[in-house]
Each structure stands twice: as structure tokens, then as C-alpha cells.
Amino acid sequence: MPESFPSPGSDALDERTLVRLYRLLRLTRAFDETLVRLYRQGKLVGGVYTSTGNEATAVGSAFLLRSEDVLFPLHRDVGAHLAKGQDLKTLFLNYLGREGSLTRGRDNTAHYHDRRLNIFGNVSHIGAMIPVAAGAALAARMRGEDRVAVTMVGDGGTSTGEFHEGLNFAAVSKLPLIVIIENNQFAYSTPTSKQFACAKLSDRAQGYGIEGSTIDGTDLLAVLDTMRGAITRARAGEGPTLIESVTMRMRGHSEADRADYVPSEILDSWKKKDPIARFESELLRRGLLTEERIHLVAQEIRTEIDAALAEAESHPLPEGSSALTGVYAEED
């Protein structure tokens, strides 16, 4: 069993919030499991990229944001989308490429923009959204709006030029930007040993002259505490923060990838640190959860997912010829 862990700041979270967080973790995993099932049934085309092992990082990165704060998450961050307030039906519609989805079937997975929630999906060129998120942070400040920009990148994405350019620009301009590196040990099949040579990816923060830290990304309360500090600094005008959240990608890069390049002993050791089991046992220890309640939450989630999926599946696929419209915005 995972050991219990002291988490400064987490004491402030009330029971209701903690149970809500637990629910978000479970919902994330259940959503992923549903995607995998749909993929195997041939009901979902394109790539399926799960967040198994990454749920605590994703949920924790977005949970403390206000609705006006801007989030530029990755496709693998369903937990962040949900924590920012996204509903299951909206997500399913986009994954299924249906009419009525936020991208109208034009882009896949979670590559959507939701104006209501200030979620801006990524492009597949990981790292490219860092300068964009920095620009959003700049615009917010220029407009006198108190908004923080949060974006994610993988361990592979830290090797891109845009990672460097975006962070350096944000540092120079002291922008309210938080960049979370989800170091899940593999970029597709490439291990971190072939990706970077520094001891910790957060060491790079020093090179940019900004705050940085490396945290256990399977520890939801640690993620929340780190985010709380980063958000406070960003709102106070103290500039960007680089957070390396260390996790493990427990499945393949996509469901098309068997990931047999991952040594089984690595998976075994990370299994013991499953972020959901870890948080669950902590809540059990604190007496905030019971086996009965856990079962109940699982049932509720199942019902919610089935209903949202059924609703999404009732939407037709878009007309082929609708692909032609909207390449350009019309003049005002």
C-alpha cells in the first residue's frame, strides 16, 4: 500500500472538495477506459491517448484555476479538462468527430477550444502551445485582467525550440504563466535518458531565471500545493513557474502502441504509486471515504458516462461537404 504523506496546505481542503477531487480522478480513468473500449470496438477512429498514471497531475494542474484563467492542456490531460469544468458529452462529441462538437468534427481528441471555460486545446506539435499560452498571459496583463495561463508539455516536448523560446520570453516579460512538464518517462518509445541530460527538468528554470520545482506527479495533494504557490506568484506579478511533475505513462503512446519497449519492472514499481489508489487510501485513512462510498462513486460515474456517450452517439456525423467552410473568419 502506498504510504501516507504529509502535504502542506492540503489540510485546508474540506471534505467536500477532497471527495470532489477523488471523483475527478475516477472520472478521468473511467473516461479513458471508455475510449479504449470504443476504440477496440471500432467505434472511435484515430488515435486514443490515455492519461493512465497521469490523472493526479492533470486534475491537480487545473483544479485551482478560476473560470477566467486560461488553460492550454494536452490531449492526454482529460483530467484537466474535467477539473476546469468540461462535461463528458462535449468531450465525447469531439472524440467521436460528431456534428455539434466544438470542432465540428474538424479536429480530433481534445483539440478543441471552449470559450465558456477558457480551454484552448493543443496542436500535435507538442511544445508549440507554450509561446501561445505566454501570449495569452501577455494579453491578459495588457488588458488589466487578473488571469493566469497554464499549459502542459511532455518530457519529449521539452526538447523543442518552442519550449525554450516560450519560456524564455515569458521569463523576460515576467508573465503569469505556469508550465507543467508531465514527465511520464517516455516520449512515444524514447526514454528520458535519450531526451535530456540534466538531472531534473526543473533545473532548467534556473537557466531562465524563474521558479521551478520537481514534484511527485502521482501525489494529487502535492500537485495542488505546488500549483497553489505558482498561481499565487503569477497573480502577484512574480512571473512564470516551471513545474516538473514526475509520473509514468502506464499504457502505450496511443492504443496502437503495445509499448513492449517499457521494461515490466518499471511498470510494476509505478503500479504501486497509482495516483488514484494513492489518493483513495489517503481519504480512507482520513475517514472521508468508505468502501461503500467508493462503490457508489464508481456506479454514479458509470451512469454518467453511459448517458453522456449515448447522447453524443445520437449526434450524426457531419456532412462531408461541410469540410469546406470556415477556413477563414469573415470580416466583422
Place this chain on the structure above:
Amino acid sequence: MKPITYLEGIATGLFEEMERDGSVFLMGEDIGAYGGAFKLTRGFIESFGPERVRDMPMSESAIIGAATGAALLGMRPVVEMQFADFVSCGFNQIVTVAAKTHYRWQTPVPIVIRCPSGGGVHGGMFHSQNPEAWFANVPGLKIVAPSTPTDAKGLIKSAIRDPNPVLFFEHKALYRQPAIREIDPGPDWLIRIGKANVRREGGDLTIVTYGAMVHAALRAAEILSSEEELEAEVVDLRSLIPWDVEAVIASVKKTSRVLVVHEATRTGGIGAEIAAVIAEEGFSDLDAPVRRLGAPDTPVPFSPPLEEYFIPGTDRIVAEARDLASF
């Protein structure tokens, strides 16, 4: 009314839009106190301050990416590439992020990317290119390339007001040419993106061109008129994406002979697209095959005789036009 240069056309257009709309701001390298490599933004920082005239690190991806991000939150950034050549460093942000955002999200990205382009200034192959065609194959971008001070002014203002990413190719060799100065048409002047302009009327052949080559074509047309009694019509495209098919086809119907001229290299250039569309839509009006004149397919060479040989000039346009007329 005061005559303005091409550079002043762009600068006054920018300045007026910044006065008109508080969401318009500038980002670029050395554009603040220094006023830009070409001094186009000289005096701007004094009027608008360092927040709206932002000196940026040497990071084209960060500059263009930040422009996109700022546009997503309601700003209208105009960014300066120090030279058009350096836009290659920001390519991904343009073609992957900015160009595709409206298509996938229905969210506009009103950004302008100013690209000082073109040769004739002995800048060598990294300070002289005309890279407009790199972007013509990317749906979601608009591309303009003015040839005169008033067009430059009208198009920069329209580009800023346009809700899409616009690449603005401004030819460096035109910046301070006294011969092409025009009277400042004032703050209400706009040139619609997508509209060509017939610079010279003629019935014997059509020269379709844009940017600095418009002036070479006009000189060539005068020579053809006085020496050969050939009257060339010169169509200045002004906008490359979208381009004015209607105006070009109308001229083809009138002259039945077309020469497409650009300073950019020939293969895969804008001229190839124009020639193809003329072949598709104006074939029955043609008396001769469409001809293309572009720079040879080499990098832009440095040494003056090499560069002079490289850039299509008046003489070569005259020779091509003569050939075309005698077909």
C-alpha cells in the same frame, strides 16, 4: 498634402491603427527605442510606450506564437520579422497554429506578420528572399504584397482589421524610393484585400505581377510602347491569397497574351498558380502559352553582378514580352 514613401505608408498606416484601436500592438526585434532595423517604427515607443511597442527576444516562434495567444484573448498584434527570411524560424507557429485555428475552432486569429522581403539591397541569401509562396499552400493564411506607398498604407490597415492571420510582404528596395512617393491619402484610406489594380492599360499583352516587380514591369511597358509599339497592360495583384482571378481573367480576355512576373524563384512560385488558373479559366481566350518570369532557381546570390543577374529586371521583362507578342 504631404508625399509619403512606401516605408512611410506602412508606418502611418500602423500608427493610425494603433491610435484608432487600443488592442493593436507591435512585437518584434529592436522595434522599440531603436525603431527597427529599417527604422519603420521610429517614434512609436514615444507615442505608445513599451507595452504596445514590445522589444522581443530573438525568438520568431515566441513572437508569432505570442501574437496568436494574444489574439485569442482579443488583441490585434502586428509583428515584425526583422527580415522576411527569418520567418522560417517561426514557420510552425504560422502554418500549424495560426493558420488552422479558425478552421478547427471558429475562433479568429487577427494577427499581421510583417515581412521585409526582396533583393537588390546586397543583403545576401539570408536577407533578400521572397518567401511568399511557402505560405500560399497553407489554407487559412492571407498574403499581401503592395507595390506603392498608398497601397502599402491601405493594405496594412486592412490587414490589421482583418480577422485572419495576414502575411504582409513589404519590399525593402521600395522603402525609401523617392520616385514612387505618393500623397498620403489620410486616415480613412483602406485597400480591400483580394483586389488587384490595373496600373497601366494596354491591349497587346498582359503583365501580371506584384511588389517591386510592378515598377520594373511599368518601365518595361514604356519601353515596349516606344520601341515596339506594343501596349502592355500591367496588373498589380496586391493580394496573393486571395488573388483577384476576375481582374486577371478580364485582362486575359482583352489581350490574349499573358506574362506573369515575380522576383521570387520560378519553380512552385505564385506565378505557377496564376498560370494554371489562366489555363483553366481563360484557355479559349489565349493566343499564346502563358509565360512565367521569375528569378532562377538558386538562392539569392550576394556579389552585385550575381544579384543583378538573379533578379528579373526591366530588360528581361521586355525580352519576354517581345517573345510573347511574336508568338
